[in-house]
Amino acid sequence: MNNNYTFTSRTRNITFGLMAVGLIAIIAGFLTDHAPEGVSHDEYHHTRFWANLLVNSYFYMGIALLATFFMALQYVAEVAWSVAVKRVYEAVSSFLPIGAIMMFIVLLAGQLHLHHLYHWMDADTINPESPKYDEVIAGKAGYFTPWFFWLRTILYLVVWVLFQRGFIKRSLEQDLQGGTAIHFKQMGKAAVFLVFFAVTSSTSSWDWMMSLDVHWFSTMYGWYAFSGMWISAMTTIILFVIYLKRKGYLEQVNESHIHDLGKWVFAVSFLWSYLWFMQFMLIWYTNIPEETIYFQERMHDFGYMGLMWTVFFMNFVFPMILLMSRDSKRNYFFLVFVGAIIFVGHWLDVFVMVMPATVKSHWHLGWMEIGMALGFLGLMLFVIHRALAKSPLMIKQHPYLDESLHHHV
Amino acid sequence: MSKAVIHAIFDDEEPLMASAKSLHAQGVHIKDVFTPFPVHGLDAAIGVPRTRIAITAFIYGLTGASLATLMMWYMMISDWPTDIGGKPSFAYYMNMPAFIPITFESTVLCAAHGMVITYYLRCWMLPGVKAKNPDPRTTDDKFLMVIETKEENKGNIESMLKNGGATEIHHK
Numbered sequence: 001m002n003n004n005y006t007f008t009s010r011t012r013n014i015t016f017g018l019m020a021v022g023l024i025a026i027i028a029g030f031l032t033d034h035a036p037e038g039v040s041h042d043e044y045h046h047t048r049f050w051a052n053l054l055v056n057s058y059f060y061m062g063i064a065l066l067a068t069f070f071m072a073l074q075y076v077a078e079v080a081w082s083v084a085v086k087r088v089y090e091a092v093s094s095f096l097p098i099g100a101i102m103m104f105i106v107l108l109a110g111q112l113h114l115h116h117l118y119h120w121m122d123a124d125t126i127n128p129e130s131p132k133y134d135e136v137i138a139g140k141a142g143y144f145t146p147w148f149f150w151l152r153t154i155l156y157l158v159v160w161v162l163f164q165r166g167f168i169k170r171s172l173e174q175d176l177q178g179g180t181a182i183h184f185k186q187m188g189k190a191a192v193f194l195v196f197f198a199v200t201s202s203t204s205s206w207d208w209m210m211s212l213d214v215h216w217f218s219t220m221y222g223w224y225a226f227s228g229m230w231i232s233a234m235t236t237i238i239l240f241v242i243y244l245k246r247k248g249y250l251e252q253v254n255e256s257h258i259h260d261l262g263k264w265v266f267a268v269s270f271l272w273s274y275l276w277f278m279q280f281m282l283i284w285y286t287n288i289p290e291e292t293i294y295f296q297e298r299m300h301d302f303g304y305m306g307l308m309w310t311v312f313f314m315n316f317v318f319p320m321i322l323l324m325s326r327d328s329k330r331n332y333f334f335l336v337f338v339g340a341i342i343f344v345g346h347w348l349d350v351f352v353m354v355m356p357a358t359v360k361s362h363w364h365l366g367w368m369e370i371g372m373a374l375g376f377l378g379l380m381l382f383v384i385h386r387a388l389a390k391s392p393l394m395i396k397q398h399p400y401l402d403e404s405l406h407h408h409v
Numbered sequence: 410m411s412k413a414v415i416h417a418i419f420d421d422e423e424p425l426m427a428s429a430k431s432l433h434a435q436g437v438h439i440k441d442v443f444t445p446f447p448v449h450g451l452d453a454a455i456g457v458p459r460t461r462i463a464i465t466a467f468i469y470g471l472t473g474a475s476l477a478t479l480m481m482w483y484m485m486i487s488d489w490p491t492d493i494g495g496k497p498s499f500a501y502y503m504n505m506p507a508f509i510p511i512t513f514e515s516t517v518l519c520a521a522h523g524m525v526i527t528y529y530l531r532c533w534m535l536p537g538v539k540a541k542n543p544d545p546r547t548t549d550d551k552f553l554m555v556i557e558t559k560e561e562n563k564g565n566i567e568s569m570l571k572n573g574g575a576t577e578i579h580h581k
């Protein structure tokens with residue numbers, strides 16, 4: 001039984017190739033991103049370029065972050081079946097530090113006025129003397145004071161990364177040491193993490209994503225963003241499990257494990273669909289102008305209607321129909337097919353969150369967008385593959401290991 | 410050629426599983442097994458066909474969705490056109506988002522209740538019906554296997570059961 005994953009040079013070269021594409025897209029994107037017609041050059045600041053960086057930083061960081069969340073959830077709920085694929089979701093979470101740095105860079109660039117994705121970062125908007133004075137932003141000035149915003153941002157990123165590193169470190173220690181002491185310590189830490197994450201998953205999405213449309217707010221937004229990240233993470237995990245199975249690793253992972261992961265993908269798709277639709281329906285129903293502006297812009301003014309429908313079909317209709325039956329949740333082809341649809345669909349969902357608020361009607365889905373998304377994908381795949389190769393793929397010592405290996409549903 | 414029914418009692422699930430597998434492999438018809446707790450993989454081992462409750466659930470769900478749609482269309486669009494949320498558009502699809510939650514709830518309600526009622530009817534578990542448990546000890550710590558076979562195979566099966574670890578064998 002082969003328990004040590006080899007990161008072959010062929011796979012490595014593919015990830016390097018993707019990263020090269022991304023790097024070219026980033027450089028060429030920065031150089032060629034000029035203000036579109038009708039937008040003054042002084043106001044523009046490479047908006048399309050930075051908005052793309054934000055989309056990708058948020059999307060890929062979210063995958064690692066929600067893999068960390070999933071890890072904590074498994075400890076707190078004392079889940080036994082998932083122990084057999086523990087190394088896989090640990091590896092997916094290992095992208096978190098790099099994702100956090102990316103997110104930090106994009107936000108810092110905004111604070112340094114390299115871009116104006118966040119209108120409220122411009123101090124003139126809260127200065128009553130200035131022609132740019134914005135009453136609504138001034139009303140939120142307390143929350144968006146730079147020191148408070150940066151305190152929050154740094155707190156989220158640092159605490160998340162510290163927890164993630166800690167979980168991985170202790171998990172490797174437990175593999176050598178055995179017993180239950182470390183496991184119960186993980187449980188305690190995971191409970192603390194979940195409490196912290198319950199608050200920060202929402203507030204971080206307000207700070208980094210909802211504040212792009214700074215006049216607008218929605219109480220569903222935090223969970224909507226959270227569920228979108230979660231389904232992306234579950235999809236990444238199941239795709240990696242299937243990839244490793246296909247390569248002949250993870251022999252002890254049986255059909256029931258795959259079935260349970262498939263159930264997670266199906267269930268979290270529904271969670272996202274529910275929140276996505278409820279956010280829309282409540283706003284549509286009450287019809288208050290300051291709320292409907294969000295969908296007015298997306299569906300009518302800036303021409304994102306086609307993308308909204310695409311997101312709906314890719315992230316709700318296809319997963320629902322294709323993953324409903326028991327057999328398809330055990331079928332590698334279906335899972336990979338639906339997984340790929342969901343992965344792209346949720347990237348597009350983040351795209352629809354960011355772009356209408358930043359580049360507005362001047363949006364493209366061209367070489368820059370696709371190139372940068374592929375570059376980040378390459379980077380994430382490289383980090384995950386390297387993490388997989390670092391430690392044995394199957395846990396050796398865990399209180400629930402035996403139960404997990406006999407998993408049967 | 411009369412039929413014989415054998416009740417074999419086991420003390421543990423491991424010998425039960427092993428006997429069930431070997432008997433099933435030799436084409437013996439195991440009619441049912443009574444166990445004090447769910448034994449994983451037993452249904453597959455005795456050759457119980459895949460449940461069709463999922464298909465009925467789908468049909469009940471579809472019925473629920475259709476009924477809800479018909480009801481709301483008749484009430485809100487056809488019989489007494491209603492202005493929903495300041496949107497005076499008297500067509501079902503234009504007010505669709507408002508109808509989704511009810512459609513969903515009705516689908517779930519009909520699917521869930523339909524499944525439960527179907528299950529009770531199929532198993533004939535109705536109020537006042539006497540439990541069809543051949544031996545009350547199966548609710549405590551014994552496992553009971555019901556085998557239907559022909560009279561001439563009886564001896565053969567009995568010895569296989571004894572070798573497989575059955576502690577008691579009764580003829581019915």
